[in-house]
Amino acid sequence: MQQSCPKHLKHLVVKPGSKVDLGDIDPRDVDCLGKEEAVRTKLEEDVVAIDALQDRLYAEGKRALLVVLQGTDTSGKDGTIRGVFNTTGPLGVTVTAFKRPSEEELAHDFLWRVHLAAPRRGTIGIFNRSHYEDVLVGRVRKLAPKEVIEQRYDQINDFERILAENGTVILKFMLHISKKEQAERLQERLDDKTKNWKFNAGDLEDRKLWDEYQKAYETALARCSTDHAPWHIVPADRKWARNAIIAAIVRDTLEAMDPQYPKMPWKPSDFRIE
Template sequence: MNIGDPAKEYRIKEGGKVNLAKIDPDCAKLCPDGDKYNTLELFDELRNEIQKLQKTLYAQSKHRILVVIQAMDTGGKDGCVKHVFSRVDPQGIDVQSFKKPSEEDLAHDFLWRIHPHVPGNGQIVVFNRSHYEDIIAVRVKKLYPDEVWKRRYRHVIEFERMLAEEGTTIIKLFLHISKDEQKRRLESRLVNPGKHWKFNPDDLKDRARWGEFMKVYEEMIEKTSTSYAPWHVIPADKKWYRNLCVARLFRDTLEGLDLRFPEPDWDPGSIKID
């Protein structure tokens, strides 16, 4: 079997409107005849292809890839990174997570802590939470006056434009889960001692503001999905489907680049090793 094109189905066009209530987080429409078990082979193939393409990306040392992942708590950010990128050479990938800013962070502009972690040539960097936390959390929790988060839309758009113009390919993913699915995942953390460390009672405060978060995410995606740094709203209630969509999207992105091993500036045939 195969899977449809997530970029065509889930990409938010620049200037497009977003209504998360109308996007079913439990759907699997791109593989209507599939389920978790009969898509395992396809997922395996996609990860193998990603592995091969990433090797060329790293050797060529020309392109840079930034993957930005946002979601509500339990949305699957960690699991997505773990499964989709499990076969990528660790030399060529870095995963960064931006949570509550430190005192030193707060003494600088909000992008100060972000910029040192963007990818260099041949590198993939995944932001598991990102600079968008400094809009979403600030707005919903009213940490600063409105004019602060409002101007940050412009700042992130220009920041991403600069990265793109300097050669960075940017993929932004919003992993869209339902409130019911979040409840199930939070409860699973409570009943499993091995998952207690993942549970934070403060997450329940954010859950109580679910409607506010959805409205803010909708506006954020609308305002910051651009031709050079588009958002993709990925249904994420089904973990296997989420992973499959992200893997296909990432594989296709790599295939769209001019990836090739660099030609040596010496003649391999002239080398003799005693």
């Protein structure tokens, strides 16, 4: 389990067994990062480094990295993928966006479709939303009995432990934005014609349940942050800071994994290209 986090970002990790109060965490807090210009420069460096490390991970072919992005509507899951992973070669990166389950998926246990999407060895898998929807939306919208929701926290922990014990390193990021920031981003989707397609009237219904969702997140973060799959609460009101934090942690983790190019059973000098 080779998750790693730069020292200046370790306060973002949810300690296993700790209580979480999102109201105590400022979604605009960037004090740990320093000046914006320097942070943006570091972000560019981290993105390039992630690409190089991913190439080594793919060549090694023995382990995988799973990045879980979870957050309320407009929190920046798509933006994070573009800002952190767009430079990374597409051959070894998969992105899975979990939406409302299909009839086929509902006919199985709630983790069935998630396990199918788990990254293969040598790759980075990114979940845009995830299995946590089943203890977030499922809890707030009462899509399953309370006792079933309660069982799912332990089932999620067991599932993630199985992945970890079989060579998948797991990083989970909760993109923490304020209700005010969400309002501004939703309004932008209405005002900007190029973003109209992003607007979903259903988001307004979820917005009415803001407090309930915050409580559901606090429970999931507290119950499912483990040594083998820690949660990070990322202040996400500032997009550049959100991307910089996640890129730094992903890079640090890949460097800790230290994937290696395989050694060939031959020497280049053994061959001559005519």
